[in-house]
Amino acid sequence: MDNIAGTKSSLTWAVHISVVILVALWLFPTVGLFVSSFRTGDQISSSGWWQALSTQQAQLPAIRVEGDETPTGGAFVIEGELIAGDNTVSAWGTSSRAPQAYEPGDTADLGDGQTLLINEDATFVLTSSETTEGTRLPRVFLTASSPPEFTLDNYREVLTSSTAGAGILQSFINTLTVSIPATVIPILIAAFAAYALAWMEFPGRALLIAAVVGLLVVPLQLALIPLLQFHNTIGIGKGYLGVWMAHTGFGLPLAIYLLRNYMVGLPRDIIENAKVDGASDFQIFVKIILPLSFPALASFAIFQFLWTWNDLLVALVFLGADDESLVLTGRLVNLLGSRGGEWEILATSAFISIAVPLVVFFAMQRYLVRGLLAGSVK
Structure with a gap:
């Protein structure tokens, strides 16, 4: 059935x-x-x-009463607002052991001739029989509800402020500078190599294919320091050229393997007919193979771009960690360490970092499966 x-x-x-x-x-x-x-x-x-x-109700951290003292009728009065915004106080207290001891509008006796009144709108009146100048004012614990609140200030702070945003915009530009060439260069090189391994007969072709497959399992961490020493020896040193070459070398095995599998599955008759008509290998590659291999090219471009965009290790090794060359992932690590309490800044910065990969993925995802399945079915 x-x-x-x-x-x-x-x-x-x-x-x-x-x-x-x-x-x-x-x-x-x-x-x-x-x-x-x-x-x-x-x-x-x-x-x-x-x-x-939804409306949020939460117990706020302790708030210290503060304000200017005004003599009134033989007493000293301090008036003010404990929290700003459209908040509604549902309960309050003067001790962490009883944070909801009083309701809005109640007056608490603090001793030593002091009383404290807190209203529903978070305004307060502190009355004292003696001056409070030079003394430490009491602290209160509020339980308040607040309406939903959304703001664009987080994005303004991250994208425009060099101090609060900690250079997120500069790091965004640095990441684009690394990712775009590091995606395009391997595709250009791998496309030529894949065509040669797929359709050109020459001695040692099978060994080269086996070597490419073997390079897929080599951990990049083993090659980072020797490769950096090699770059310093030949005069490249740390810079964008070095990180482009590093990403190109680490991405070529997968690119060649993926594109070669796709090109092998293309119809042989088309290529043979083109050779009979007098087309050279370069003409066949440019006018026939590349247009037909676009799904595989797009599939690898997605992988390579996502890898280089989210990379931290290679960028730190070949670019460094100074503010002018730090990539977005490195900047987020710094924000997590220096501004770990400001969750709105971290959330905004993290979403900016994933926005571009999301756009790239959804724009090219229809080619992803076609490219990955290339050569699996004959």
């Missing part, structure tokens, strides 16, 4: 469910990061991104 037309086997349903789960695991954090990038730091720390559209 499982093979009846119009029915789906249990394996098909399992595959569909697995795909849905994988998509959800990828989508939820991305949506959460996007929503968090428009929220304020207080709301991020007090509630999850899925609660961004």
Whole structure:
């Protein structure tokens, strides 16, 4: 009964469910990061991104009462606002052991002739029988609710401020400078090599193919320091040329292997007819092979761009960690260390770092499967 037309086997349903789960695991954090990038730091720390559209109620950290003292009727009065914004106080207290001891509008006796009144709109009145100048004013604990709040200030701060944004825009430009050439150069070289290994007869071709396959399993970490020493020896040193060459060398084995498998699967009759008509290998490559191999080229371009964009290790080794040449991943590491409490800055910076890879992936994803399956079916 499982093979009846119009029915789906249990394996098909399992595959569909697995795909849905994988998509959800990828989508939820991305949506959460996007929503968090428009929220304020207080709301991020007090509630999850899925609660961004609802009114939030949370117990705020201790707030020290402060303000200018005014003599009034034999007493000294300080008035002010504890928290700014459209917040509503539901409870408050003067001790961390009883943070909700009073309701809005209640007056608490603090002793020593001091009383404190806190209203629902977070305004307060501190009354003292003696002057409070030179003394430490009390602190309070508020439980308040706030409406949903979204802002573009996070993006303005990250993209325009050299101090608060810590050079995110410069790092964004540096990453583009690394990723685009490091994607284009391997494709150009690998396309020529793949055509030669697929359609040109010469001694040692099988050994070269085996060597390319073997290079796929070589860890790049083993080659970083020797390669940097080689760059210093030949005069390249640290710079964009060195990181482009490094990414090209590490990406060529996969590029050649992927493109060669695709080109081998192209119809032989087309190439043979072109040779009969007098076309050279270069003309066949440029006018026939490259247009037909676009899915494989796009597939590798996606992998290479995502790898170089998200790379940290190669960029640190061949570019360094100074502010002028630091890439986006390195900048985020610095932000995590220096601004770990400012979650809105981290969320905004992280979403900016994944925005370009998302655009590249969705723009070229239709070619991804076609390129990866190249040569698997004859």
